[in-house]
Amino acid sequence: MKFSRLLLSMGDGVLDRVLCVLGTIAFSQIPEFMQQYLQRLGGHLDEARRQLAQFQHVAEQSGLTLDRLIAQTSANADPAVAKLSGVMTEAVARVDALQSAQAAIQNASLWERPFVFMRNVDVEIARATANIFKPAVPTTIEGLVYAVAGMLVLLTIYHAGIRYPLSRVAHRRRLRRLAAAPLGG
Secondary structure, three states: OOHHHHHHHHHHHHHHHHHHHHHHHHHHHHHHHHHHHHHHHHHHHHHHHHHHHHHHHHHOOOOOOOHHHHHHHHHOOOOHHHHHHHHHHHHHHHHHHHHHHHHHHHHHOOOOHHHHHHHHHHHHHHHHHHOOOOOOOOOOHHHHHHHHHHHHHHHHHHHHHHHHHHHHHHHHHHHHHHHHHHOOO
């Protein structure tokens, strides 16, 4: 009985350490993922701006504003030309959305950044980032904060969700055994 408790307590200590390492490693990658995501987002933004600049250049060459070019294109009798107004409108919206997301994530504080990131994430860009993600050892304060947070989260889950309930069950069993044992025994 005592040997099994000793073995479990030794295993528990090893499990604590393993969870500390796993939490530290896993959570420390979050800032690196966000950084790689921001690089990719910036590339999408640059390309969207390039496309929008081409539309603006055509508008200027025609002596129009972009809004006016979109309106005239949309009113064109040729359906193929009219559809170009949608492409131009989508380009304007895409630049606005990407600029807004980039500014929000970059300007968020250390504590806000994961929540701001989740609110502004472009799923396609995040998926593409995940496909080529390269883990890195973070050497920033942000990386350290995430590493410590990861360690604490996994330890809390383990102790509050697994270890404590199991020890309560074991304690109740011991009490039942003691209560059932003969008194003079």
